[in-house]
Amino acid sequence: MNAASIIPNSLDLIGNTPLVRLAGPSEAAGCDIFGKCEFLNPGASVKDRAALSIVRDAERRGVLEPGGCVVEGTAGNTGIGMALVCNALGYRCIIVMPDNQSAEKMATLRALGAELVTVPPTKYADPNHFVHTSRRLAEETEGAIWAAQFDNTANRQAHIDTTAPELWDQLGGKIDGFTCAAGTGGTIAGVGFGLKSFDENIVIALTDPHGAALYEYFENGELKAEGSSVAEGIGQGRITGNLQGAPIDTQFRISDEEGLEWVSRLLREEGLCLGLSSGINVAGAVALGRHLVSQGRTTPRVATILCDTGFRYLSTLYNPQWLESKGLPVFDWLARD
Numbered sequence: 001m002n003a004a005s006i007i008p009n010s011l012d013l014i015g016n017t018p019l020v021r022l023a024g025p026s027e028a029a030g031c032d033i034f035g036k037c038e039f040l041n042p043g044a045s046v047k048d049r050a051a052l053s054i055v056r057d058a059e060r061r062g063v064l065e066p067g068g069c070v071v072e073g074t075a076g077n078t079g080i081g082m083a084l085v086c087n088a089l090g091y092r093c094i095i096v097m098p099d100n101q102s103a104e105k106m107a108t109l110r111a112l113g114a115e116l117v118t119v120p121p122t123k124y125a126d127p128n129h130f131v132h133t134s135r136r137l138a139e140e141t142e143g144a145i146w147a148a149q150f151d152n153t154a155n156r157q158a159h160i161d162t163t164a165p166e167l168w169d170q171l172g173g174k175i176d177g178f179t180c181a182a183g184t185g186g187t188i189a190g191v192g193f194g195l196k197s198f199d200e201n202i203v204i205a206l207t208d209p210h211g212a213a214l215y216e217y218f219e220n221g222e223l224k225a226e227g228s229s230v231a232e233g234i235g236q237g238r239i240t241g242n243l244q245g246a247p248i249d250t251q252f253r254i255s256d257e258e259g260l261e262w263v264s265r266l267l268r269e270e271g272l273c274l275g276l277s278s279g280i281n282v283a284g285a286v287a288l289g290r291h292l293v294s295q296g297r298t299t300p301r302v303a304t305i306l307c308d309t310g311f312r313y314l315s316t317l318y319n320p321q322w323l324e325s326k327g328l329p330v331f332d333w334l335a336r337d
């Protein structure tokens with residue numbers, strides 16, 4: 001075995017994910033579309049990077065000490081990444097999440113050893129919102145930090161330091177555009193800042209699901225939502241600390257139906273089983289590719305994020321009854337009998 005292929009520390013498995021050319025989306029856009037395989041991180045999502053960066057930053061600032069505790073409010077993936085990072089570094093991990101998230105995510109968090117606190121979903125202004133509940137718990141717990149992924153810019157720093165340079169290297173500096181949707185906004189802002197530092201002509205586009213307010217914000221300066229989405233982990237109604245100053249050049253609004261169409265096609269045609277935010281990102285990448293082609297760029301190269309594994313959504317996205325209950329089309333192979 002080649003010694004160079006051995007990873008010295010399990011935490012070094014986070015990041016350095018492969019970049020794959022997506023045949024169907026490339027054909028649809030008339031240019032090259034690439035997906036960053038974040039579902040291959042140890043926690044199977046893009047959020048491992050943010051979790052590790054937040055913990056390392058707190059250690060550097062001396063606020064997280066050996067044997068300490070990390071508390072976070074999360075819809076799931078950050079909690080999964082955080083639980084793994086905390087296990088590897090000997091910290092206690094408490095996760096607060098709304099109780100309407102997928103059963104797999106909750107079961108996974110418990111299985112990983114995180115202490116799980118669930119609260120009813122409510123609006124952000126409500127003091128019982130999961131984010132505020134997690135802050136209070138951190139304040140009340142001895143030796144604990146509040147990870148605060150929405151406003152803690154150690155989150156986007158992970159993408160400035162790792163995701164953006166990886167994309168730049170993997171594409172040999174030949175990249176015309178990048179797009180993804182925002183949850184905390186850490187990925188879009190961090191990759192945006194990072195790529196612009198290499199070449200300010202790279203077009204950074206926000207892909208917004210329905211029910212989120214950022215499309216209108218970047219289009220008209222007004223935080224205004226329209227419609228709704230069942231996508232987990234994305235859809236933001238405010239300018240988080242991570243989104244502040246993000247270099248967004250253009251924006252697209254993508255429906256769940258369009259996102260699901262790509263989830264279905266990527267699985268059936270390319271053998272990639274992904275969550276809905278990945279499908280929405282790919283739809284956004286196709287829109288950005290077409291936009292760049294229409295602007296006269298010759299064979300532009302566009303990258304996006306394949307955020308998490310579809311195995312996390314067997315009871316939702318890949319369950320015909322659930323899809324029907326949401327008024328969404330059922331994947332044809334699931335509707336067979």
Ligand code: PMP
Pocket residue numbers: 045046047075076077078181182183184185186187188232233234275277278307308
């Ligand atoms: N997709 C999924 C499935 C997620 O869990 C998240 C994180 N909330 C995102 C996309 C968005 O990432 P970010 O928080 O960096 O905006």
